[in-house]
Amino acid sequence: MAGRVLVGVKRVIDYAVKIRVKPDKTGVVTDGVKHSMNPFCEIAVEEAVRLREKKLMKEVIAVSCGPQQCQETIRTALAMGADRGIHVEVSGKDYENLGPLQVSKIMAALAKKEEASLVIVGKQAIDGDCNQTGQMTAALLDWPQGTFASEVSVDGDGLKVEREIDGGLESVRIKMPAVVTADLRLNEPRYATLPNIMKAKKKKIASVKPADLGVELTSRLEILAVEDPPQRQSGVKVESVQDLVTKLRDSGTL
Amino acid sequence: MTFNWVQRISKLSRWQGAFQSCIFSCKRYSVQEQCRVPNSVVEAFRAVTGSDGVSMGTAVREQHGKDESVHSCRPPDVVVWPRSVEEVSALARLCHQHSLPMIPFGTGTGLEGGVGALKGGVCFDLQKMDRVLDFHAEDFDVTVEPGVTRIGLNSYLRDSGLWFPVDPGADASLCGMAATSASGTNAVRYGTMRENVMNLEVVLSDGTIVHTAGKGRRTRKTAAGYNLTNLFVGSEGTLGIITKATLRLYGIPEAVVSAVCSFSSVQAAVDSTVQILQCGIPIARIEFLDDVMIDACNRYSKLSYPVSPTLFLEFHGSERSLEEQVSLAEEITKANSGLDFIWAKDQETRSRLWKARHDAWYAALAIRPRCKAYSTDVCVPISKLPQIIVETKQDLTQNRLTGPIAGHVGDGNFHCLMVLDPTDPDEVQRVQEFTDRLARRALAMDGTCTGEHGVGLGKRALLREEVGPLCMGVMEGVKAYLDPQNLMNPGKVL
Numbered sequence: 001m002a003g004r005v006l007v008g009v010k011r012v013i014d015y016a017v018k019i020r021v022k023p024d025k026t027g028v029v030t031d032g033v034k035h036s037m038n039p040f041c042e043i044a045v046e047e048a049v050r051l052r053e054k055k056l057m058k059e060v061i062a063v064s065c066g067p068q069q070c071q072e073t074i075r076t077a078l079a080m081g082a083d084r085g086i087h088v089e090v091s092g093k094d095y096e097n098l099g100p101l102q103v104s105k106i107m108a109a110l111a112k113k114e115e116a117s118l119v120i121v122g123k124q125a126i127d128g129d130c131n132q133t134g135q136m137t138a139a140l141l142d143w144p145q146g147t148f149a150s151e152v153s154v155d156g157d158g159l160k161v162e163r164e165i166d167g168g169l170e171s172v173r174i175k176m177p178a179v180v181t182a183d184l185r186l187n188e189p190r191y192a193t194l195p196n197i198m199k200a201k202k203k204k205i206a207s208v209k210p211a212d213l214g215v216e217l218t219s220r221l222e223i224l225a226v227e228d229p230p231q232r233q234s235g236v237k238v239e240s241v242q243d244l245v246t247k248l249r250d251s252g253t254l
Numbered sequence: 255m256t257f258n259w260v261q262r263i264s265k266l267s268r269w270q271g272a273f274q275s276c277i278f279s280c281k282r283y284s285v286q287e288q289c290r291v292p293n294s295v296v297e298a299f300r301a302v303t304g305s306d307g308v309s310m311g312t313a314v315r316e317q318h319g320k321d322e323s324v325h326s327c328r329p330p331d332v333v334v335w336p337r338s339v340e341e342v343s344a345l346a347r348l349c350h351q352h353s354l355p356m357i358p359f360g361t362g363t364g365l366e367g368g369v370g371a372l373k374g375g376v377c378f379d380l381q382k383m384d385r386v387l388d389f390h391a392e393d394f395d396v397t398v399e400p401g402v403t404r405i406g407l408n409s410y411l412r413d414s415g416l417w418f419p420v421d422p423g424a425d426a427s428l429c430g431m432a433a434t435s436a437s438g439t440n441a442v443r444y445g446t447m448r449e450n451v452m453n454l455e456v457v458l459s460d461g462t463i464v465h466t467a468g469k470g471r472r473t474r475k476t477a478a479g480y481n482l483t484n485l486f487v488g489s490e491g492t493l494g495i496i497t498k499a500t501l502r503l504y505g506i507p508e509a510v511v512s513a514v515c516s517f518s519s520v521q522a523a524v525d526s527t528v529q530i531l532q533c534g535i536p537i538a539r540i541e542f543l544d545d546v547m548i549d550a551c552n553r554y555s556k557l558s559y560p561v562s563p564t565l566f567l568e569f570h571g572s573e574r575s576l577e578e579q580v581s582l583a584e585e586i587t588k589a590n591s592g593l594d595f596i597w598a599k600d601q602e603t604r605s606r607l608w609k610a611r612h613d614a615w616y617a618a619l620a621i622r623p624r625c626k627a628y629s630t631d632v633c634v635p636i637s638k639l640p641q642i643i644v645e646t647k648q649d650l651t652q653n654r655l656t657g658p659i660a661g662h663v664g665d666g667n668f669h670c671l672m673v674l675d676p677t678d679p680d681e682v683q684r685v686q687e688f689t690d691r692l693a694r695r696a697l698a699m700d701g702t703c704t705g706e707h708g709v710g711l712g713k714r715a716l717l718r719e720e721v722g723p724l725c726m727g728v729m730e731g732v733k734a735y736l737d738p739q740n741l742m743n744p745g746k747v748l
Binding site for chain 2: 193
């Protein structure tokens with residue numbers, strides 16, 4: 001049964017940082033800002049490592065697409081227990097325009113190349129909030145998908161995935177190879193400890209270019225503007241219910 | 255010297271009344287209608303911090319006049335939000351010129367009324383200074399500003415394999431923790447703030463900025479000069495405003511095992527603790543909950559622990575060393591007739607096992623709705639623990655008081671969470687007398703009246719009893735030198 005797990009990890013601005021929009025409104029300030037692994041990707045890595053520790057999978061490969069700094073994110077995944085890493089080099093304008101469609105094409109190509117039985121990614125990244133990569137990857141590979149997973153277990157030659165949906169929980173059984181996207185309650189990721197960080201330095205990270213995988217990076221999306229949400233206006237106190245009703249009428253709310 | 259005998263005596267009698275009036279007047283406080291701070295000075299503050307860095311709004315002042323203790327709200331006259339140490343210094347100079355009291359404010363999670371502005375004045379809310387500076391992973395140190403909290407720092411460090419283990423429960427400001435010499439459940443293994451602050455940047459009452467170990471210095475040890483760093487640790491804002499703290503970091507444990515074991519008697523539980531320590535097991539957390547507390551936790555968190563004295567243990571280490579630690583600890587508990595040594599390794603089960611301990615405060619409050627809780631905080635040498643806990647429980651029963659016990663027994667420190675009805679003068683009186691007796695019982699056993707919460711507002715007379723008049727004289731001398739006008743958080747500690 002034991003196959004390979006491919007885990008996608010994304011380097012994003014750390015969740016605790018206060019985001020600032022660039023004055024030219026083309027994006028957010030990223031220079032000198034603390035970056036770390038997307039929290040849902042941490043959960044994905046943890047799940048993959050647990051599957052390997054239970055001997056249900058034999059190898060965990062961490063993948064990240066982006067500039068040189070992505071290697072730090074892959075190293076964190078290695079420190080959490082991934083066996084090796086793949087850095088897909090994307091930089092400059094290509095990186096600014098990198099979106100779920102291109103990443104899924106890359107993941108699909110790698111899944112085939114590495115003969116993976118399972119692809120796990122976070123349900124969404126906290127910068128784009130797209131929630132598309134896992135689904136698109138499954139579609140490109142024509143593999144079944146278990147998204148928003150809050151529990152994953154091996155069931156014969158397939159997986160039983162419990163999904164968090166609007167109405168509650170849904171259980172699906174999917175055949176392998178499959179794509180799973182990790183939701184918040186899937187697990188509590190482990191911390192990278194010092195000995196594991198040291199060991200991770202010796203693990204291999206292979207570098208590859210999108211062109212080598214036959215993936216074309218042109219984006220069909222153009223970001224027009226990035227703006228702050230409107231400033232919160234101060235409230236107005238009224239003396240009586242009549243006043244309140246008048247004010248609501250004046251503002252067009254009533 | 256600023257302090258004279260008349261003031262000292264009046265302070266003593268004020269303390270005795272202070273506790274009672276504090277409990278009584280939980281909901282009432284006097285809001286100064288006439289602000290002590292002249293408008294011109296407020297404008298000068300604004301010139302330093304920017305117009306949104308100063309507030310005199312009632313709600314804002316009330317928020318800054320209380321912490322998580324039972325002491326009543328004592329709002330300052332003005333709240334300022336400096337954004338840098340230069341601004342803190344400029345504001346301090348202004349306050350010094352106009353003889354205005356200054357109260358530093360971090361997260362307001364203190365337990366001894368330390369932020370109450372007894373004489374009004376200016377509250378320095380330091381939360382805008384929230385940078386993590388100078389992180390040196392190879393040297394295991396990091397410098398933080400006052401707005402950085404414990405959980406915030408550990409989140410920042412999570413990819414590096416390092417953490418700051420001092421854990422007082424609340425997500426407190428690290429500089430605030432330095433100011434109160436905070437401790438927590440991990441102290442038995444990792445120490446308290448006293449052992450883990452390497453350097454501080456402090457603004458004194460006249461605006462002077464000092465680095466207690468020298469600017470930028472961050473060695474693991476030093477023999478250079480007087481230990482000014484530890485003078486300010488635990489000074490509770492009475493000697494200066496801490497604007498940076500350089501902290502010692504530790505490696506995140508490779509593996510963690512949590513365990514729970516209940517006992518038929520307090521004596522057995524505490525004896526186990528003492529023996530575990532005397533065996534040299536490097537236990538990371540060892541917490542004691544008495545039967546009253548366990549019962550409260552069962553009800554509150556819907557758990558089903560056996561209702562008897564219980565130890566919550568946590569072990570840190572490599573996989574192999576954990577096996578050794580856990581099996582030796584289990585042997586010891588069995589030898590003391592411990593029942594059901596349950597342990598777990600994975601994160602989720604460990605959280606469940608320890609849930610009772612985490613919710614203890616709220617569980618205690620839930621025992622008697624509409625009541626307030628006051629936590630005692632004595633600490634004694636470990637060998638005296640069995641005696642003091644047993645005597646304290648007898649005292650509680652004899653005086654019909656609700657006081658579930660939770661304690662960091664590994665340090666000899668335990669808390670009685672006194673749940674009381676603040677509107678019942680008889681109960682208030684009995685609680686006050688009980689805490690008096692408890693503190694004196696601890697002092698008589700070579701202990702201290704406060705293991706980790708600090709002296710704040712309510713324990714000043716006990717501090718005097720604890721260190722004696724000659725030592726108090728030295729402390730007052732230091733205070734007089736650093737703060738001759740008594741502007742720094744007046745009415746606290748001394």
